[in-house]
Structure formats: structure tokens, C-alpha cells
């Protein structure tokens with residue numbers, strides 16, 4: 001099945017399935033029913049079955065899912081059966097934290113190139129990677145064959161960073177800058193915006209100023225993609 005035929009919201013849930021399944025495997029659990037998996041995730045078994053049905057038949061009637069097989073399959077579907085090199089643009093407070101975070105490597109991502117604008121940052125070395133000037137983004141990304149970029153620059157520099165990454169061949173961007181980027185077709189983006197997430201949480205801390213019925217649930221999510229937008233206290237925590 002072509003990538004485009006599967007709803008993006010389903011793709012967003014797959015990493016959470018893998019993470020949960022890995023936890024089960026580490027606990028020595030070999031097989032799991034969709035009901036049991038649903039309990040771990042705080043979603044319905046029907047949703048899990050529906051999501052997985054996009055990719056084929058994984059469970060056996062009455063036997064549930066083979067945990068290791070399902071991990072392998074979802075890992076293959078997400079192309080996580082390899083290490084992906086990532087270009088990081090912005091080596092400020094956030095960029096440095098990202099560059100030093102070792103957890104990405106465990107999950108198949110290697111910060112392979114780092115760029116910044118500030119001469120004080122250029123030339124620094126993190127895990128063997130030298131911080132390069134931003135004017136080299138396009139050429140280095142192209143020569144290295146890097147397809148994923150992380151943007152950790154101020155909002156007013158983010159579009160330029162995206163354009164440079166894309167010019168070098170990047171096709172997937174994780175954007176931390178609080179700005180909407182204009183992207184050409186064929187480029188995928190995820191945004192991480194803690195401030196707006198916090199701002200949307202404060203809605204629930206006081207009585208609602210507008211009737212609940214005016215809001216349509218499920219359009220924006222942070223904790224569990226596509227369920228109820230995290231509107232129910234105690235719903236799935238990633």
C-alpha cells in the first residue's frame with residue numbers, strides 16, 4: 001500500500017504501539033490480545049485492530065498478536081530497521097540539549113550534522129560532530145544524503161533553515177520553532193510547540209468560558225494522536 005493511502009493519524013500512532021510492545025517484550029510477554037494492548041495504551045481494541053489492518057493481518061484468531069513479530073513488522077513499516085542521519089539547525093539552548101541527548105541513537109536516529117549562525121558556536125564538537133556554519137547546510141546535507149532535519153532556531157530564522165534543508169534534499173522536518181512553515185509538496189513536518197500545548201491545557205484548569213459543544217474534539221492532539229485530543233483526564237500518556 002502506498003504511504004499516501006494510510007491516514008497520517010494512524011502513522012503517528014505506530015511509534016507508540018512499538019514502544020508499548022517493546023516494554024511488553026522486555027517484561028517477557030510473548031503474545032498479547034488487542035484488548036490487553038488497548039488496556040496498556042488506554043485506547044479501544046477496535047482502534048488498534050483498525051490501525052493495524054491498514055498493513056495486513058498480524059493477529060491470529062483467539063491467539064492475539066505475537067509481540068516480537070508485531071514489533072518487527074511495525075519497525076519495518078516505519079523504516080526504523082536502520083539508523084537515520086539527522087541534520088540539526090540551531091545550536092542554542094535547545095539545540096545543544098538535542099545534540100547531547102543520547103536517547104535518539106537508541107531509537108535509530110543519529111545527529112550527523114549540526115549548523116549554527118553564531119561564530120561562538122561554530123567549531124564546537126558534540127559526539128564527534130563539528131558545528132558548521134549555516135551557509136553550508138545545503139551542500140553538507142546533500143553530500144551526506146541526510147533526509148531528516150531538526151529546526152531549533154528562533155522563529156524568524158526557521159523558514160530559511162527549512163528552505164536550506166529542503167534544498168539539500170531533506171524531506172522530513174521536526175520543527176521546534178513556534179512558526180508555521182511554508183513547505184513544498186512532498187515534505188513532511190511535525191511541530192513541537194510546548195508553549196501552545198501548555199496554553200491549551202490551561203483551558204481545563206478553570207470553568208470553560210464557552211460551551212463545550214462549540215469545540216469539536218479530536219482535531220488537535222498531543223498525548224494520543226486521534227483519540228479525543230487528550231480531553232479526558234487520565235487518557236493515554238506517551
Ligand SMILES: NC(=O)c1ccc[n+]([C@@H]2O[C@H](COP(=O)([O-])OP(=O)(O)OC[C@H]3O[C@@H](n4cnc5c(N)ncnc54)[C@H](O)[C@@H]3O)[C@@H](O)[C@H]2O)c1
Nearest residue numbers: 090091092093094116117118134152153154155157176177
Ligand atoms: N529552549 C526551549 O526550551 C524551547 C522550548 C520550546 C521551543 N523552543 C524554540 O526552539 C527554538 C530555539 O530556542 P533556543 O532557546 O534554543 O534559542 P537560542 O536563542 O538559545 O538558540 C537559537 C540558535 O539558533 C541560531 N541561529 C539563529 N539563526 C540561525 C540561522 N539562520 N541558521 C542557523 N542557526 C541560527 C543562533 O545562533 C542560536 O545558537 C526557538 O524557536 C524557540 O522558540 C525552545
